Amino acid sequence: MSSPGGISVDTAIARARANLETMREQALQVIEASISALEAIREPTGPGDMSEGREQAYRAATSLIDAAGPFELLDLCRAAAGLCDLIGALDPEQPFDWRIVTVHARSLRLLQTLPAEATRERAHILDSLSEVVKRKLAQPG
Amino acid sequence: MSAIGGAQRESALINLSGAVTMVVDDSAFALELTGQALMGFGVRTRHACLNATEAMEILKGQTIDLLLVDCEMPGIDGFELVRWLRHSGLEPNAFVPVIMTAAHMRRPRLAEARDCGANFIITKPFSATTLLERIMWVARDSRPFLEAGGYVGPERRFRNTSAPGEERRADMILKRESEAAKAGGQAKGEAA
Numbered sequence: 001m002s003s004p005g006g007i008s009v010d011t012a013i014a015r016a017r018a019n020l021e022t023m024r025e026q027a028l029q030v031i032e033a034s035i036s037a038l039e040a041i042r043e044p045t046g047p048g049d050m051s052e053g054r055e056q057a058y059r060a061a062t063s064l065i066d067a068a069g070p071f072e073l074l075d076l077c078r079a080a081a082g083l084c085d086l087i088g089a090l091d092p093e094q095p096f097d098w099r100i101v102t103v104h105a106r107s108l109r110l111l112q113t114l115p116a117e118a119t120r121e122r123a124h125i126l127d128s129l130s131e132v133v134k135r136k137l138a139q140p141g
Numbered sequence: 142m143s144a145i146g147g148a149q150r151e152s153a154l155i156n157l158s159g160a161v162t163m164v165v166d167d168s169a170f171a172l173e174l175t176g177q178a179l180m181g182f183g184v185r186t187r188h189a190c191l192n193a194t195e196a197m198e199i200l201k202g203q204t205i206d207l208l209l210v211d212c213e214m215p216g217i218d219g220f221e222l223v224r225w226l227r228h229s230g231l232e233p234n235a236f237v238p239v240i241m242t243a244a245h246m247r248r249p250r251l252a253e254a255r256d257c258g259a260n261f262i263i264t265k266p267f268s269a270t271t272l273l274e275r276i277m278w279v280a281r282d283s284r285p286f287l288e289a290g291g292y293v294g295p296e297r298r299f300r301n302t303s304a305p306g307e308e309r310r311a312d313m314i315l316k317r318e319s320e321a322a323k324a325g326g327q328a329k330g331e332a333a
Contacts, residue, residue, distance in 0.1 A: 016273070066244050
């Protein structure tokens with residue numbers, strides 16, 4: 001790292017950002033696919049499908065974070081991370097409230113649609129989601 | 142503004158061009174994102190692997206200088222890969238700096254994350270600045286390597302150097318769970 005030559009830290013970061021920027025369109029497609037995958041998840045009917053459904057939701061949320069993170073789409077990351085926190089913390093043997101997935105999918109869609117300057121609306125959505133996650137984690141089981 | 146931490150001035154020169162780097166991630170898109178960020182830092186990803194098995198084969202035969210690996214992967218996951226590497230006896234690869242990345246860390250896996258032998262775990266979202274800061278930090282990580290009670294890896298406590306930034310998501314999960322447990326206890330008390 002300290003060998004002669006090289007580039008400044010500033011240049012390295014600027015170049016990395018420029019490289020990442022060329023992938024923004026692809027990232028937005030991945031985000032769209034992840035939100036669509038969450039929207040498509042329905043409450044499973046059989047017990048075997050329960051954990052698979054939860055895993056699908058978890059995977060969709062993490063792939064959204066993967067894609068949104070480098071572009072600092074932090075509202076989307078925060079909303080998706082809340083869903084992951086909830087799925088990761090709940091006992092897989094216990095019944096799962098599937099409305100949580102629907103609420104997160106709708107909120108993510110809304111966050112994705114709202115203009116960046118709608119900061120109050122964005123904050124309100126995120127606060128509501130935080131409240132849902134907090135309440136669900138507080139429930140026994 | 143890059144706002145990199147105090148460890149390195151923004152005008153300081155870094156030369157990572159000679160580093161042989163391996164990135165392991167089951168998502169081709171995430172692999173490409175990491176590769177693009179690294180390229181900006183002047184690092185060419187020599188080995189980009191979509192699974193741990195492929196990575197293991199390469200690690201058996203070729204020396205690397207830095208390993209970036211995703212925690213959650215189907216089949217052999219990132220934790221298992223790092224644990225295997227640390228116990229492999231493959232020199233010098235068994236001692237290579239390892240940065241693990243995670244879109245999210247499940248609460249029951251936090252202990253695995255601490256005990257697998259990685260130098261650092263970054264939870265997403267992370268920016269190019271954070272990634273470079275962590276790479277520079279692990280390159281200078283002077284913690285002694287330990288082999289104790291089944292654990293092989295850098296000493297888990299940070300004595301003379303502080304870790305770069307907080308393990309924010311893990312902290313948040315623990316805090317939230319503690320708050321939830323308290324709230325649950327209160328609700329039960331009120332119901333009784």
